[in-house]
Amino acid sequence: MPNQQAIQIWGAGTTRTFRPVWTAEELNLDYDLVPIGPRTGETQTPEFTRLNPKQKIPALVDGDLTLSESVAMCRYLIGRYGDASTLLIPADIETRAREDEWVCYCYGELDETSLYVMRRHGDLKGIYGEAPNSLLAARDYANKHLKVVSDHLEDKKHLVGNRFGLADIILISCLDWAINYGFELSAPLMRYRERIIQRDAYKAAYGANYSQQP
Numbered sequence: 569m570p571n572q573q574a575i576q577i578w579g580a581g582t583t584r585t586f587r588p589v590w591t592a593e594e595l596n597l598d599y600d601l602v603p604i605g606p607r608t609g610e611t612q613t614p615e616f617t618r619l620n621p622k623q624k625i626p627a628l629v630d631g632d633l634t635l636s637e638s639v640a641m642c643r644y645l646i647g648r649y650g651d652a653s654t655l656l657i658p659a660d661i662e663t664r665a666r667e668d669e670w671v672c673y674c675y676g677e678l679d680e681t682s683l684y685v686m687r688r689h690g691d692l693k694g695i696y697g698e699a700p701n702s703l704l705a706a707r708d709y710a711n712k713h714l715k716v717v718s719d720h721l722e723d724k725k726h727l728v729g730n731r732f733g734l735a736d737i738i739l740i741s742c743l744d745w746a747i748n749y750g751f752e753l754s755a756p757l758m759r760y761r762e763r764i765i766q767r768d769a770y771k772a773a774y775g776a777n778y779s780q781q782p
Contacts, residue, residue: 575599577641578616579625580777582606583679583745588626588641590737590773595649601776607695639675642734656726656733663729670727670735674717678742682710686749710746718754725763732764740764 577592579585580603592599604610604625611623620627620636627634628641630648635641650657658664685706689699717739720727727735743753743761753761764770 574629574631576602576629578602578619578627578629579604579606582625582777583683583741584638585626586744586773586777587638587737587741588628588645589777590741590770591642591645591734593769593773593776594654594737594767595645595651597645597649639671639734639738642737646734654732656729656731656735658729667728667733667735671738673713674735674738674742677713678710678717678739678746682706682713683742683745683749686710690749707749707751710751714746714751714753714757718756721756721760725760732767736764740770 575592575597577585577588577599580589580601589599589601604616606625610616611620611625616627617623619629619634622636624636626638626641627636628644630644633644635644646655646657656663656667658667683706686703688696689702689706693699717727724730726732727739740761743757747753765774
């Protein structure tokens with residue numbers, strides 16, 4: 569097993585960097601946060617490029633292993649160090665498939681296809697250009713899929729198996745992002761979010777990730 573002291577998480581201040589930091593906090597891991605930003609020039613340095621040739625954050629280093637992509641980093645930490653008393657660790661193929669379904673859905677439909685489109689043509693319009701129609705379409709698309717999640721959570725405390733797990737980490741990170749962009753969440757989503765953000769690990773990760781925003 570890799571030495572926990574060797575874990576480094578590179579990046580801070582974004583939704584995607586928040587996810588592995590939160591996962592590490594849930595698992596009570598010792599880690600060093602290296603709070604570089606996505607557009608500060610720090611991802612272009614030779615040191616970081618050797619870690620991640622994609623020149624994007626987040627990146628994770630654990631011993632000889634280096635990973636990028638927030639979902640992969642979270643899944644690795646849970647798989648390597650996970651404690652079933654804290655996080656949902658699928659015990660069968662069916663539960664793993666349901667977890668993967670929700671992780672892929674939240675990341676694909678809420679993060680990449682809607683919220684990040686809004687970021688590109690809103691916060692980063694100086695780089696990617698203004699596209700008001702894309703902004704409106706992305707907002708409508710996000711609302712459509714937030715309703716799907718809301719309906720699922722109408723009578724549930726968690727996305728999968730009534731246990732807190734990776735799918736919840738991905739969804740909550742997207743809900744925080746949506747709130748920041750002025751979305752009005754439904755009552756089921758608000759109840760769900762308010763309950764989960766009371767977790768000590770969430771609070772610690774939020775402070776670590778966003779207080780060190782470059």
